[in-house]
Amino acid sequence: ITLRAKPGHEGVRLEVADTGEGIPPKDLAFVFDRFWRGDAEGQVRSHRGRPGLAIARQLVEAHGGRIAVRSEPGRGTTFTVDLPGG
Numbered sequence: 001i002t003l004r005a006k007p008g009h010e011g012v013r014l015e016v017a018d019t020g021e022g023i024p025p026k027d028l029a030f031v032f033d034r035f036w037r038g039d040a041e042g043q044v045r046s047h048r049g050r051p052g053l054a055i056a057r058q059l060v061e062a063h064g065g066r067i068a069v070r071s072e073p074g075r076g077t078t079f080t081v082d083l084p085g086g
Helices: 025-030 052-062
Strands: 002-007 011-017 066-072 076-084
Touching: 025 066, 052 066, 052 076
Parallel strands: none
Antiparallel strands: 002 011, 011 076, 066 076
């Protein structure tokens, strides 16, 4: 896992990246949904997932920021958080 913090357009940009399995493209639209979780093969979608990313999105947005994800299966995932300056 790599953590980066750098100046952003109007504040700070935080990046959390890994070199893991990645997230299937069809699942990316759902990763911030509160009770959603895909299985390891991306076949079964469950509404009994972990709420951590949904909470992260709520916290970031409550501070006027944005959170995004990009991923490539087999190469890893990067979460980007943009927070405004104070």
